[in-house]
Amino acid sequence: MKTKAQIQMGESVGILFIFFILVMFSFVFYMNVMQSSAKSDSEENIQLKAIGIAQKASFLPELQCSEENIRQENCIDLLKLEASANLLSENNLYYYDIFEFSDIKVKRVFPFGNAHEWILYNHSSSNYSSKLSTFIPTSLYDPETKKYDFGVLSVEVYKR
Amino acid sequence: MKKRGMIEVNFNWIFILIAGAVIFVFFINIVNKQRQFSEIKTSGSIVTNLESILTGAQVSTGTVNIIDLPKVDIGFECDRYFIGPVPKQTRGNVIFAPNLLKGKQMITWTLDWNLPYRVTNILYITDPELRYIIVYDSNTEALAKKLDDELPKEMNKELVDKTKLGNLGDKNNYQVRFIFLAGVTLDATAANGLTNLAKMRDEDVTAINLTEPGTSNILSNTGTIKFLQKQGNIWVEKGTTYYLKKETFFGAIFAADLETYNCVMKKAFKKLNLVTKVYTQRSTELRTYYGFTNTCFSPHDTARLVNMEQYSQTQSDDFPNDLAAINAIQTTYTSIKDQNQRAQLFSCALIY
Numbered sequence: 235m236k237t238k239a240q241i242q243m244g245e246s247v248g249i250l251f252i253f254f255i256l257v258m259f260s261f262v263f264y265m266n267v268m269q270s271s272a273k274s275d276s277e278e279n280i281q282l283k284a285i286g287i288a289q290k291a292s293f294l295p296e297l298q299c300s301e302e303n304i305r306q307e308n309c310i311d312l313l314k315l316e317a318s319a320n321l322l323s324e325n326n327l328y329y330y331d332i333f334e335f336s337d338i339k340v341k342r343v344f345p346f347g348n349a350h351e352w353i354l355y356n357h358s359s360s361n362y363s364s365k366l367s368t369f370i371p372t373s374l375y376d377p378e379t380k381k382y383d384f385g386v387l388s389v390e391v392y393k394r
Numbered sequence: 395m396k397k398r399g400m401i402e403v404n405f406n407w408i409f410i411l412i413a414g415a416v417i418f419v420f421f422i423n424i425v426n427k428q429r430q431f432s433e434i435k436t437s438g439s440i441v442t443n444l445e446s447i448l449t450g451a452q453v454s455t456g457t458v459n460i461i462d463l464p465k466v467d468i469g470f471e472c473d474r475y476f477i478g479p480v481p482k483q484t485r486g487n488v489i490f491a492p493n494l495l496k497g498k499q500m501i502t503w504t505l506d507w508n509l510p511y512r513v514t515n516i517l518y519i520t521d522p523e524l525r526y527i528i529v530y531d532s533n534t535e536a537l538a539k540k541l542d543d544e545l546p547k548e549m550n551k552e553l554v555d556k557t558k559l560g561n562l563g564d565k566n567n568y569q570v571r572f573i574f575l576a577g578v579t580l581d582a583t584a585a586n587g588l589t590n591l592a593k594m595r596d597e598d599v600t601a602i603n604l605t606e607p608g609t610s611n612i613l614s615n616t617g618t619i620k621f622l623q624k625q626g627n628i629w630v631e632k633g634t635t636y637y638l639k640k641e642t643f644f645g646a647i648f649a650a651d652l653e654t655y656n657c658v659m660k661k662a663f664k665k666l667n668l669v670t671k672v673y674t675q676r677s678t679e680l681r682t683y684y685g686f687t688n689t690c691f692s693p694h695d696t697a698r699l700v701n702m703e704q705y706s707q708t709q710s711d712d713f714p715n716d717l718a719a720i721n722a723i724q725t726t727y728t729s730i731k732d733q734n735q736r737a738q739l740f741s742c743a744l745i746y
Contacts, residue, residue: 239405242406243405243409246409246413250413253417254420257420261424268431272435275435275438275439278442279442282442282445282446283445285446286445286446286449289449289450289453290449290452290453293452293453295511295512295513295514295669296668296669296672298512300511300512300744300746301744302734302738302744302746303508303510303511303512303746305512311676313675313676313679313680314672314673314676316675316679317671317672317675317676317679318672320675321668321671321672321675325668328486328664328668329486331483331485331486332486332487377676377680377743377744378679378680378683378743380743
């Protein structure tokens with residue numbers, strides 16, 4: 235037969251057990267809330283990164299049109315583009331520090347029938363969890379003919 | 395012999411102690427983990443925000459931005475910066491900054507580096523709590539005033555006549571950088587400017603000395619810079635380096651030390667090399683397009699661009715080797731500029 239002290243002790247242990255269970259539940263709930271908040275932060279970060287990379291790509295001196303060193307915004311020099319396509323692939327490691335895991339392409343969409351795509355930087359990640367694409371309309375300047383075409387600079391940023 | 399009741403009371407107290415200790419340890423653990431997590435999260439969020447700010451600052455040149463920061467220490471190195479335990483690589487960027495920013499604000503300033511075509515945007519970072527003292531003599535007063543005008547007005551900077559260096563007071567800044575446009579007195583005399591800064595840590599008081607500033611108010615395009623550091627109440631030379639155009643001289647003003655300056659300069663020369671390769675290939679294409687008989691053939695001669703490629707490659711590997719090599723780059727960029735003007739004269743496509 236149990237004594238009064240044993241019963242009291244059992245009660246205390248029970249109370250502690252329930253207390254810890256409640257603490258554990260609260261903790262698990264709190265961690266879930268934190269996890270979802272971290273997820274949304276990380277989503278925001280990848281969006282910021284994508285915009286940053288697109289910005290860097292469109293302001294790259296290796297691509298931008300210029301006359302007497304006066305730069306034209308939203309304009310890509312076609313001869314520079316041809317040269318940069320090789321340069322960026324030869325110096326992939328250097329440009330990785332700027333563009334990280336992303337694909338950067340320039341597509342000529344006008345004049346029709348003269349479509350062409352230049353792959354500027356290709357460092358895609360095979361095991362990515364999400365991908366964010368940014369498209370920047372741009373003019374493509376041909377210094378030989380001094381004519382402008384119309385194209386799209388597409389930047390795809392991978393999140394691992 | 396103790397009674398049963400006494401044993402029960404003692405046992406209860408021991409039980410309460412153990413249970414209390416377990417609960418206490420449990421909560422301390424949770425608080426500690428949460429604190430660490432929160433620190434990493436805050437640092438990560440500052441790094442992300444700073445990254446966006448730096449990207450924005452880099453694409454819009456000639457701008458000064460004042461950025462309010464939470465009270466955190468931001469450490470800068472040549473290839474990365476870090477906030478708390480969170481580092482961020484900056485290998486692709488040319489950034490001159492002190493090794494530590496402690497303030498609640500950060501000043502960012504961006505300038506183009508053109509040789510003669512745009513190579514990169516140089517980003518300068520500092521803190522309004524950092525003190526910059528431009529020291530001049532009668533020959534360099536005009537240059538000092540010009541530099542003072544060109545540096546962002548938000549910077550904590552002052553012009554001091556070399557003869558009045560002894561009156562310089564300590565204003566409780568966590569770092570002081572002297573910019574000597576006059577000869578430096580290394581020894582422990584009032585003329586070296588260190589008399590009232592003796593209490594500051596040696597590594598927090600540094601200087602650069604432009605060895606041949608000339609007498610004009612225009613900074614020459616190339617030159618030699620000596621880095622110095624306080625040691626007690628004297629100046630000690632840390633080494634010599636060079637600048638190419640005023641943008642990199644400003645870089646020396648902002649850079650933490652000689653090693654960081656040289657490392658950032660190597661990155662800038664690497665970028666010059668890559669951009670020049672693009673212009674070389676572009677001019678080669680244009681030359682082929684125009685053909686030998688065309689007047690536009692000769693302005694697109696690539697010899698100087700190829701020289702620039704070689705010189706920049708050497709500097710990107712071995713900077714700083716000698717001033718002659720830096721002068722060679724300067725001469726080459728002047729030639730490319732002339733060549734571009736010739737292309738313009740003949741209504742050809744320009745080189746840059």
